[in-house]
Amino acid sequence: SAGLVGCAAIRLPAVALDPTLGPAAPPPLLGAFGQDPPISTTMEWETRRAPLLHAAFEREVYGPYPPNAAPARVLSRDEISYAPLADVARIEQWSVAVGPADAPPHFNMVVVLPRDATGPVPLVIMENFCGNRAAMADAPDEIAGPLTEVLWACDAPWAYPLIETVFGRYINGPPYEDILARGYGLAMFYAGDVVADEAVGAREGLARLYGDDAENTGAVAVWAWLYSQAYDVLAADPRVDARRVAVWGHSRNGKAALYAAARDPRIAAVIAHQSGRGGASLSRSDEGESIAEMMEAFPWWFPPAFADAPRDPAMDQHQLLALIAPRPVLLGNGARDAWSDPHGAWQAARAATPAYELYGAQGLAQEDMRTPNLEADLAYYTRPGLHGVTAQDWRVFLDFLDAHLKTR
Numbered sequence: 032s033a034g035l036v037g038c039a040a041i042r043l044p045a046v047a048l049d050p051t052l053g054p055a056a057p058p059p060l061l062g063a064f065g066q067d068p069p070i071s072t073t074m075e076w077e078t079r080r081a082p083l084l085h086a087a088f089e090r091e092v093y094g095p096y097p098p099n100a101a102p103a104r105v106l107s108r109d110e111i112s113y114a115p116l117a118d119v120a121r122i123e124q125w126s127v128a129v130g131p132a133d134a135p136p137h138f139n140m141v142v143v144l145p146r147d148a149t150g151p152v153p154l155v156i157m158e159n160f161c162g163n164r165a166a167m168a169d170a171p172d173e174i175a176g177p178l179t180e181v182l183w184a185c186d187a188p189w190a191y192p193l194i195e196t197v198f199g200r201y202i203n204g205p206p207y208e209d210i211l212a213r214g215y216g217l218a219m220f221y222a223g224d225v226v227a228d229e230a231v232g233a234r235e236g237l238a239r240l241y242g243d244d245a246e247n248t249g250a251v252a253v254w255a256w257l258y259s260q261a262y263d264v265l266a267a268d269p270r271v272d273a274r275r276v277a278v279w280g281h282s283r284n285g286k287a288a289l290y291a292a293a294r295d296p297r298i299a300a301v302i303a304h305q306s307g308r309g310g311a312s313l314s315r316s317d318e319g320e321s322i323a324e325m326m327e328a329f330p331w332w333f334p335p336a337f338a339d340a341p342r343d344p345a346m347d348q349h350q351l352l353a354l355i356a357p358r359p360v361l362l363g364n365g366a367r368d369a370w371s372d373p374h375g376a377w378q379a380a381r382a383a384t385p386a387y388e389l390y391g392a393q394g395l396a397q398e399d400m401r402t403p404n405l406e407a408d409l410a411y412y413t414r415p416g417l418h419g420v421t422a423q424d425w426r427v428f429l430d431f432l433d434a435h436l437k438t439r
């Protein structure tokens with residue numbers, strides 16, 4: 032199961048964290064790309080190169096976004112009383128329909144806004160692993176659980192302490208108080224509500240969105256698209272500052288968050304924690320999980336094309352990071368999380384840096400893999416430990432958001 036695959040990380044040795052190690056350099060970002068000559072201006076980048084790269088990511092890696100989708104619409108919006116946060120937040124549950132006008136799927140989103148806000152707030156959109164109930168300690172009855180099948184552990188509150196010991200205090204839900212205290216709102220949902228994170232349900236969910244064209248699609252592209260669908264409805268709310276909305280995702284959701292930010296220029300910043308293969312880490316890397324292993328364990332995540340070697344040698348994940356430039360990106364890592372390939376993500380960030388510089392922004396600007404330069408627009412951080420989400424992680428995430436979203 033997915034849980035067991037995740038646990039494989041525990042057995043792997045610590046990563047050297049040597050900034051000179053990792054995969055061979057990918058093709059230079061601003062060099063020729065097929066017939067496309069080298070790039071030297073943002074104009075060339077945006078009008079010539081970026082469209083080619085977007086097409087290539089659809090073809091080679093993620094598949095297309097759902098076609099013919101009607102705009103996302105809020106079906107219901109209910110105020111929720113939740114004692115643990117009653118003093119500091121207003122909490123709502125929104126049901127959001129997406130996709131085709133007829134019989135659309137929907138997801139349930141928990142919106143948490145600072146009670147003392149005096150104007151529109153910056154906000155973090157996060158996708159979670161187990162649904163919203165698992166993400167809220169003693170969740171009120173009105174909070175909907177996941178709409179599709181999830182790992183058994185997600186439905187077993189007695190197991191959460193154990194899971195949080197292994198995968199970190201914040202693997203299920205974020206530190207609400209800390210996020211609110213820094214002035215941010217939060218919108219959280221389970222992307223599996225729309226396309227399940229499981230083989231049979233995922234195929235059904237993809238068929239609902241893509242009809243007869245579901246074959247060369249994958250769940251990660253839909254999960255990415257859902258960040259933008261959530262953005263659409265949140266940006267229409269006057270309590271949210273639409274220019275300061277960041278997306279956050281861990282691991283499989285980090286893959287989706289990066290792709291979402293690459294495709295949607297309205298997303299102001301992205302935090303992708305331990306996103307690994309098909310996320311921030313270069314596909315040509317030999318460390319950590321291989322594409323074949325991921326495609327075998329989770330065949331519904333990416334279209335079959337991603338497994339077909341040889342893939343286009345001109346392509347790699349540094350180009351995905353570059354498509355986000357000059358917007359801020361933070362890549363989180365764990366020193367014993369070899370599975371998600373920290374060296375592969377480091378080399379991708381280095382190789383994406385010329386796109387930031389093209390915009391006069393600062394790309395990766397730090398000497399070592401542990402200590403992030405959070406002021407830089409492309410930052411990389413490694414803490415000790417395994418695959419998971421810890422208190423230290425969230426301190427760094429919020430410091431990064433403060434550095435980039437606070438002063439605008």
Ligand code: GCU
Nearest residue numbers: 036037282283306307320325
């Ligand atoms: C598995 C999978 C990874 C993924 C991770 C996660 O370990 O192999 O690619 O990032 O699950 O989502 O936690």
